Amino acid sequence: MAGKAKNMVIAQSGGPSMVINGSLVGAVLAAKKAGAKIGKILGARHGIQGILGRDYLDLRKVSVKKLTAIAQTPSSALGSCRLKPTAEDCRKIFEEFKRLNVGFFFYIGGNDSADAARIVGEEAEKDGYPLVVYHIPKTIDNDLRSCDHTPGFASAARFVACALKGDDLDNRALGGVKIDIIMGRDAGFLTAASALARENKGDGPHLIYLPERPFSLDGFVKDVQAAMKKYGRCVVAVSEGIRDAKGELLAKKFANGEKDSHGNLQLSGTGALGDYLAGYLKAKAAIKRVRADTFGYLQRSFPGVASEVDLMEAVQAGCAAVLMALKAAKGVKDVPVKGTIGIQRAKGRTYKPEYVALPAQAAAKFTRSLPDKFIAKSGHDVTKAFLDYAKPLVGALPHCEIF
Amino acid sequence: MAGKAKNMVIAQSGGPSMVINGSLVGAVLAAKKAGAKIGKILGARHGIQGILGRDYLDLRKVSVKKLTAIAQTPSSALGSCRLKPTAEDCRKIFEEFKRLNVGFFFYIGGNDSADAARIVGEEAEKDGYPLVVYHIPKTIDNDLRSCDHTPGFASAARFVACALKGDDLDNRALGGVKIDIIMGRDAGFLTAASALARENKGDGPHLIYLPERPFSLDGFVKDVQAAMKKYGRCVVAVSEGIRDAKGELLAKKFANGEKDSHGNLQLSGTGALGDYLAGYLKAKAAIKRVRADTFGYLQRSFPGVASEVDLMEAVQAGCAAVLMALKAAKGVKDVPVKGTIGIQRAKGRTYKPEYVALPAQAAAKFTRSLPDKFIAKSGHDVTKAFLDYAKPLVGALPHCEIF
Numbered sequence: 023m024a025g026k027a028k029n030m031v032i033a034q035s036g037g038p039s040m041v042i043n044g045s046l047v048g049a050v051l052a053a054k055k056a057g058a059k060i061g062k063i064l065g066a067r068h069g070i071q072g073i074l075g076r077d078y079l080d081l082r083k084v085s086v087k088k089l090t091a092i093a094q095t096p097s098s099a100l101g102s103c104r105l106k107p108t109a110e111d112c113r114k115i116f117e118e119f120k121r122l123n124v125g126f127f128f129y130i131g132g133n134d135s136a137d138a139a140r141i142v143g144e145e146a147e148k149d150g151y152p153l154v155v156y157h158i159p160k161t162i163d164n165d166l167r168s169c170d171h172t173p174g175f176a177s178a179a180r181f182v183a184c185a186l187k188g189d190d191l192d193n194r195a196l197g198g199v200k201i202d203i204i205m206g207r208d209a210g211f212l213t214a215a216s217a218l219a220r221e222n223k224g225d226g227p228h229l230i231y232l233p234e235r236p237f238s239l240d241g242f243v244k245d246v247q248a249a250m251k252k253y254g255r256c257v258v259a260v261s262e263g264i265r266d267a268k269g270e271l272l273a274k275k276f277a278n279g280e281k282d283s284h285g286n287l288q289l290s291g292t293g294a295l296g297d298y299l300a301g302y303l304k305a306k307a308a309i310k311r312v313r314a315d316t317f318g319y320l321q322r323s324f325p326g327v328a329s330e331v332d333l334m335e336a337v338q339a340g341c342a343a344v345l346m347a348l349k350a351a352k353g354v355k356d357v358p359v360k361g362t363i364g365i366q367r368a369k370g371r372t373y374k375p376e377y378v379a380l381p382a383q384a385a386a387k388f389t390r391s392l393p394d395k396f397i398a399k400s401g402h403d404v405t406k407a408f409l410d411y412a413k414p415l416v417g418a419l420p421h422c423e424i425f
Numbered sequence: 426m427a428g429k430a431k432n433m434v435i436a437q438s439g440g441p442s443m444v445i446n447g448s449l450v451g452a453v454l455a456a457k458k459a460g461a462k463i464g465k466i467l468g469a470r471h472g473i474q475g476i477l478g479r480d481y482l483d484l485r486k487v488s489v490k491k492l493t494a495i496a497q498t499p500s501s502a503l504g505s506c507r508l509k510p511t512a513e514d515c516r517k518i519f520e521e522f523k524r525l526n527v528g529f530f531f532y533i534g535g536n537d538s539a540d541a542a543r544i545v546g547e548e549a550e551k552d553g554y555p556l557v558v559y560h561i562p563k564t565i566d567n568d569l570r571s572c573d574h575t576p577g578f579a580s581a582a583r584f585v586a587c588a589l590k591g592d593d594l595d596n597r598a599l600g601g602v603k604i605d606i607i608m609g610r611d612a613g614f615l616t617a618a619s620a621l622a623r624e625n626k627g628d629g630p631h632l633i634y635l636p637e638r639p640f641s642l643d644g645f646v647k648d649v650q651a652a653m654k655k656y657g658r659c660v661v662a663v664s665e666g667i668r669d670a671k672g673e674l675l676a677k678k679f680a681n682g683e684k685d686s687h688g689n690l691q692l693s694g695t696g697a698l699g700d701y702l703a704g705y706l707k708a709k710a711a712i713k714r715v716r717a718d719t720f721g722y723l724q725r726s727f728p729g730v731a732s733e734v735d736l737m738e739a740v741q742a743g744c745a746a747v748l749m750a751l752k753a754a755k756g757v758k759d760v761p762v763k764g765t766i767g768i769q770r771a772k773g774r775t776y777k778p779e780y781v782a783l784p785a786q787a788a789a790k791f792t793r794s795l796p797d798k799f800i801a802k803s804g805h806d807v808t809k810a811f812l813d814y815a816k817p818l819v820g821a822l823p824h825c826e827i828f
Contacts, residue, residue: 034598037599038594038595038598038599040591065828068598079828084828088826091824091826092826092827092828094826095594095824095825095826095827096591096594096595096825097591097594097595097597097598098598099826099827099828100828101597101598101599102598102599103599104599184727184728184729185723185727187728188443188499188500188722188723188726188727188728189722189723189726191441191498191499191500191726191728192441192499192500192722192725192726194500194504195437195441195471195500195501195504195505196440196441196504196505196506196507200722292696292699292700292703292716292717293695293696293697293699293700293717293718293719294696294700296695296696297695297696297697300695313695313721313722314695314696315696315719315721315722315723316696316718316719316721317723318716318718318719319591319592319595319603319716319718320588320591320592320718320720320723322595323591323592323594323595324587324588324591325587325590325591325594325822325823325825326587326730326823327729327730419728420728420729421494421498422498422499422728423491423494423495423497423498423502424495424498424502425468425482425487425495425502425503
């Protein structure tokens with residue numbers, strides 16, 4: 023990598039989050055600060071589609087003022103995509119990278135995006151194209167194996183906790199059962215975060231159903247009836263990813279069969295699961311007032327509720343990726359050329375994040391679930407260990423007072 | 426009303442809002458300040474049900490610190506109900522009021538609650554029971570004829586506008602069509618508020634469907650196709666109360682038939698309308714990515730997004746009701762004994778609210794719709810006049826930056 027400084031391409035992929043632009047801006051600012059070590063800073067629009075379609079923004083020309091505002095804006099400012107690159111796509115990408123003298127590629131996203139970055143990295147190696155590839159973690163699902171927690175999660179968790187707080191007060195006023203469907207295809211972290219809403223004795227959610235424990239309709243009816251007896255009302259947080267004893271997604275009954283190129287079934291953007299559960303409860307449990315809401319895309323895009331810690335970490339993860347990529351380009355030992363940024367929690371009493379460089383495959387393909395230690399024995403609640411884990415990430419919530 | 430100071434009962438009714446507790450606290454603080462003119466300050470739990478069931482809170486004993494926190498907490502802190510009092514209920518209420526020496530009754534709620542207050546007032550007159558009754562306006566629907574705007578609306582509008590802002594950014598990132606179903610059974614004010622989300626050229630919502638204009642599925646498909654052609658994507662705000670050319674609610678196709686004692690069909694708490702429109706669009710317009718979210722109860726209960734102007738006005742409307750009731754008890758001319766607080770907009774360049782006492786029937790039974798001057802000629806957008814009307818109520822929204 024001698025001679026003229028290599029240029030970099032950065033892009034965003036997968037579902038947006040409230041802080042994914044923080045990582046974009048963190049990486050751009052770090053690249054600018056690196057001076058002559060990096061040439062052009064190109065933002066590809068709509069992920070690798072923007073590379074294939076030669077659609078770029080020159081991010082070095084964007085003012086710091088504008089970048090700062092972008093960092094605080096939800097959703098993916100460069101646009102996103104859900105595309106698993108084929109070997110042929112990769113050939114085209116490298117032709118394009120060669121044309122543009124690109125030596126650094128940064129891809130911000132979840133585990134599918136990490137896998138896309140891994141594929142690009144491996145194909146580059148096969149082709150002998152010199153490329154430093156870094157995945158920058160992002161997912162509201164919090165299911166990357168490479169991170170203690172992932173940028174985007176805490177802000178979505180903050181939205182969910184605030185929503186449950188308000189919804190629980192609403193249920194206190196009018197009674198009956200309220201079911202809230204929360205995002206998280208395979209991992210229950212976000213649904214678990216609903217427990218952060220509790221402030222006073224008797225506060226909901228009174229039941230929390232996670233993808234990690236089998237869901238039975240009969241058990242659900244019994245649990246709700248028991249909660250109604252105890253509290254005179256019941257607020258239920260349900261993951262969109264709940265499964266029956268055979269591991270079959272309940273939402274599959276209602277899914278339209280639409281899948282992305284990574285093979286993921288579309289679950290969000292429909293209220294069918296909530297409506298089904300509400301209807302079932304009315305019919306079987308003879309409870310008059312049952313309502314269901316599906317929080318949908320607001321969980322990842324609502325402006326003004328991002329967690330401060332989350333936004334800061336998103337920016338820092340972006341910075342870290344560029345610093346690690348530069349080290350890798352210099353051949354620093356133990357810094358992978360095809361990497362991902364892991365976020366770890368420093369040991370000690372005060373919460374502190376640490377950023378490390380890991381091989382790209384650490385974040386790719388396989389995801390993690392909510393660990394057993396975070397799930398209550400009942401199977402429909404979380405433990406104190408989960409609350410201790412999540413609270414420093416999500417931050418203080420608005421105080422709600424009751425009589 | 427000579428002799429020992431009469432006691433007062435205050436209660437909340439109908440759907441909660443983010444600021445209805447502001448009106449409760451405003452009334453309680455005004456009553457405390459009135460000194461010996463009012464005896465006990467009793468809060469009935471769950472509206473008139475609390476009177477019938479003798480379930481009260483002694484609000485004079487609640488600290489100002491706690492009251493201040495209650496005022497800033499969403500939902501109805503005393504609990505709510507949806508009950509239209511019968512003549513027999515009224516007899517029981519007056520027996521109870523007599524037992525407790527109650528001379529003042531305040532009821533915070535929308536037009537059904539105003540009607541309940543009117544009924545109580547009229548029955549009291551029939552029975553010769555001396556009672557000053559004041560309705561305090563609240564509704565996120567903004568459909569009271571007695572108000573320029575109603576406490577609760579601006580905060581719900583703020584939630585809707587923020588939600589659309591984030592959702593529009595999300596749609597920019599991944600494309601396709603996004604449909605958002607917004608509350609408002611008969612009036613389009615809240616759906617219209619989605620237009621406040623627009624900040625940059627091309628921002629959504631690109632289409633706004635209101636209950637005040639007939640909705641046709643064919644027209645909808647054509648409108649979306651035109652927007653897709655123009656913007657390459659489309660964000661649609663749809664009122665839950667949209668009707669076909671015959672005036673039939675579209676949501677009626679999916680409603681479970683549940684009605685409250687005022688005869689209102691349950692529309693919220695189900696995602697069926699959004700799912701139906703998304704499915705229809707996919708089938709007829711051959712658009713691949715179509716998603717629908719139904720904002721549901723979050724619109725009226727989400728903590729931390731209340732409009733400052735709205736909260737202040739809710740408090741002031743509560744204060745005004747007590748001051749007017751005291752005047753009415755003294756026999757001041759033109760101050761009705763059975764009244765409601767009207768909120769008017771003072772003439773002039775700077776926004777300023779004014780509070781007036783009106784006869785109770787001014788808010789009861791009949792509602793108002795979004796006026797023609799607020800609806801664009803196309804029928805699927807709002808006018809500048811609406812934005813000028815709503816902006817000072819809703820306040821500044823989080824700035825979102827795009828490339």
